[in-house]
Amino acid sequence: TIEYNFPMDGSKYVPSTSPIILRTSVPVNLSAVANTIAVTGTLTGRHEGTLALSDDQTTMIFTPTDPFESGERVTVSLGTGIIASNGAELAPISFSFDVQDNEQPDKSPFLNSFAGSSAPAGPVFHHLLPPAHILTVPPLVTDTLGYDTLSVTINNNPSPGYLFLATFNFLAFAHDTSGIGAYRMILDQNGNILHQWAAVDSQNHDTEDWDFQPQPTGLMTFSVLPRNMWYAMDSNYKIVDSFWTTPPYTADLHDFELLAHGHALMLSYYPIKPYDLSKYGGKDTATFIGGVIEEIDSLKRPVWIWRSWDPGHYLDTDATHDDPITENPFDAVHPNAVSVDTDGDILLSARELDEVSKISRKDDKFIWRLGGKHNQFQYSPTRKFINDSIGFSHQHGVRRIANGHITLFDNGNFDHFVPFIDTTIDSSLVPPVTSYDTSFKQFSRACEYDVNTDNMTATLAWHYDHDSTISSTAMGFVQRLPNGNTLISWGLDANPAVALPVPTVTEVTPDKQKTFEMNINSPYQIYRVFKYPSPNYDTGFVAPAAPDSVLGVSLQRPTPNAPTLGSPFPNPTNGSAMVTITATPPDRLELDLYDPLGRQVRTYFSGIATSPVFSFELATGDLSNGAYELVLRGAGRTTSRQLIILR
Numbered sequence: 071t072i073e074y075n076f077p078m079d080g081s082k083y084v085p086s087t088s089p090i091i092l093r094t095s096v097p098v099n100l101s102a103v104a105n106t107i108a109v110t111g112t113l114t115g116r117h118e119g120t121l122a123l124s125d126d127q128t129t130m131i132f133t134p135t136d137p138f139e140s141g142e143r144v145t146v147s148l149g150t151g152i153i154a155s156n157g158a159e160l161a162p163i164s165f166s167f168d169v170q171d172n173e174q175p176d177k178s179p180f181l182n183s184f185a186g187s188s189a190p191a192g193p194v195f196h197h198l199l200p201p202a203h204i205l206t207v208p209p210l211v212t213d214t215l216g217y218d219t220l221s222v223t224i225n226n227n228p229s230p231g232y233l234f235l236a237t238f239n240f241l242a243f244a245h246d247t248s249g250i251g252a253y254r255m256i257l258d259q260n261g262n263i264l265h266q267w268a269a270v271d272s273q274n275h276d277t278e279d280w281d282f283q284p285q286p287t288g289l290m291t292f293s294v295l296p297r298n299m300w301y302a303m304d305s306n307y308k309i310v311d312s313f314w315t316t317p318p319y320t321a322d323l324h325d326f327e328l329l330a331h332g333h334a335l336m337l338s339y340y341p342i343k344p345y346d347l348s349k350y351g352g353k354d355t356a357t358f359i360g361g362v363i364e365e366i367d368s369l370k371r372p373v374w375i376w377r378s379w380d381p382g383h384y385l386d387t388d389a390t391h392d393d394p395i396t397e398n399p400f401d402a403v404h405p406n407a408v409s410v411d412t413d414g415d416i417l418l419s420a421r422e423l424d425e426v427s428k429i430s431r432k433d434d435k436f437i438w439r440l441g442g443k444h445n446q447f448q449y450s451p452t453r454k455f456i457n458d459s460i461g462f463s464h465q466h467g468v469r470r471i472a473n474g475h476i477t478l479f480d481n482g483n484f485d486h487f488v489p490f491i492d493t494t495i496d497s498s499l500v501p502p503v504t505s506y507d508t509s510f511k512q513f514s515r516a517c518e519y520d521v522n523t524d525n526m527t528a529t530l531a532w533h534y535d536h537d538s539t540i541s542s543t544a545m546g547f548v549q550r551l552p553n554g555n556t557l558i559s560w561g562l563d564a565n566p567a568v569a570l571p572v573p574t575v576t577e578v579t580p581d582k583q584k585t586f587e588m589n590i591n592s593p594y595q596i597y598r599v600f601k602y603p604s605p606n607y608d609t610g611f612v613a614p615a616a617p618d619s620v621l622g623v624s625l626q627r628p629t630p631n632a633p634t635l636g637s638p639f640p641n642p643t644n645g646s647a648m649v650t651i652t653a654t655p656p657d658r659l660e661l662d663l664y665d666p667l668g669r670q671v672r673t674y675f676s677g678i679a680t681s682p683v684f685s686f687e688l689a690t691g692d693l694s695n696g697a698y699e700l701v702l703r704g705a706g707r708t709t710s711r712q713l714i715i716l717r
Contacts, residue, residue: 077167132146325408518533659679696715
């Protein structure tokens with residue numbers, strides 16, 4: 071069956087250049103799909119295009135040769151006669167969507183500068199997309215920020231590892247001289263600067279590098295503003311790859327995740343204008359800023375797109391506090407964190423909604439919603455969650471951690487105004503006393519919630535709020551470290567125009583003892599800081615497949631002689647499974663297993679293929695339940711299969 075299609079049936083405000091995505095539950099014959107697929111617009115008629123098969127062997131991407139017409143309805147249908155790899159016939163399907171009327175470009179600079187070039191002439195959404203390997207890293211700089219700007223105030227046996235961060239000059243950025251003071255850095259566990267690079271194009275003072283972090287694949291990634299792209303560095307500190315979302319969706323700098331099988335999970339935003347908000351008291355010609363999640367495959371093709379305003383998703387009126395619907399533009403969702411959960415579905419943080427959402431990657435529906443107007447968990451006006459009287463608001467950095475709990479950075483923009491110190495909020499203060507004004511006290515904190523979906527309860531299992539002294543209106547992150555410590559990035563924790571004695575990052579033990587604290591002085595800021603051991607780097611770059619055509623539809627298939635990875639059986643498994651590989655001797659192959667958090671936990675084979683077909687037993691006896699990725703690399707290709715462990 072078709073288990074996922076994009077755009078959703080009944081979607082509105084679909085861009086005129088939108089791809090069409092179909093994912094089946096088992097592999098199908100691409101030529102058979104090409105023979106039966108029909109994409110028809112009410113104004114433009116039937117569309118030809120390119121039909122590509124993703125590296126997961128089940129996702130097909132149709133890219134129309136010509137754009138759809140503004141305001142028309144497009145119907146996609148698949149006929150009969152498509153036989154899946156298991157011998158079953160694929161059921162016919164038909165769905166329709168409406169193309170955005172009076173489509174207008176986003177005139178912000180984000181869409182007008184790729185790789186230092188001006189936007190090309192031509193249709194406004196046909197951007198010149200940058201290839202990989204287009205940049206070089208500026209040399210290591212000697213005019214470092216130094217310890218007059220970065221100062222370690224506590225260093226008491228912190229956990230081992232390296233700190234990854236990117237600085238930016240908040241005030242300079244506001245005055246179009248953003249490159250001043252913008253660096254990517256690697257520090258040792260004591261805060262000593264080991265490596266430092268100026269921001270890309272920093273000599274022109276026109277870019278900021280954000281969110282410098284290692285990825286589970288071994289690369290280090292960072293985003294570049296205003297290019298709104300992500301770049302990856304290898305262990306030699308060379309930029310080896312670049313990532314972007316499908317135009318006209320504009321890549322967002324808040325979060326980015328490289329997945330084990332060469333895919334990437336990204337956030338983006340999409341301004342819809344004109345958008346009628348008059349029935350809610352807004353303008354009938356408003357600009358509505360929607361949030362988008364996109365997964366791209368190893369060839370940079372979209373394989374999953376989720377849009378906040380599509381049927382069954384967020385409502386126009388779901389925002390909780392600021393950015394009232396009467397403002398223009400209306401930032402309806404402001405997604406700021408996205409990650410793949412342990413079962414393969416998606417965790418999303420929606421800042422404007424004060425909500426953490428879990429979204430099914432299979433059917434796009436909400437699995438559960440925590441916080442906000444549509445909270446599904448136990449709640450009361452006096453105690454929002456178990457052990458938590460205030461809840462969270464305008465949160466950042468939502469992540470699932472190894473014990474199954476969820477961590478987040480609670481910015482606390484709202485609902486944290488308390489006239490006393492509540493010992494259930496900060497039990498580290500005994501007795502609960504303070505020397506500062508508590509009449510209207512806004513503060514931020516790191517939170518860990520035990521989210522029980524059987525009983526639909528959310529329990530605050532752990533928190534740290536620095537004695538309720540820090541108020542961070544934006545940014546921030548929480549990282550649980552392997553030894554149980556927690557690294558807390560405090561985000562925008564001070565007025566950037568005034569130097570205040572507040573920390574940028576704090577590491578604490580489970581019993582809330584500080585082991586490390588570092589400040590960065592005004593006007594510099596850090597979005598968030600990560601700590602990781604030195605990783606094992608591997609670029610895993612995949613070259614594009616060669617196209618051919620069937621009945622006027624251009625096809626793209628994997629390279630004919632590329633190794634293939636069969637489906638594990640049984641799947642789910644409760645102990646071991648078998649998998650078959652086809653390859654061309656003497657291909658060099660590696661077969662690895664990655665856990666739901668993207669960590670490599672097994673290498674089943676690494677060596678030369680001596681036979682065109684061979685099988686492996688996949689022992690999983692000591693692994694926890696969850697959705698794992700089995701990844702085969704060889705002959706310049708990467709392919710993967712999901713393996714479910716369920717006991």
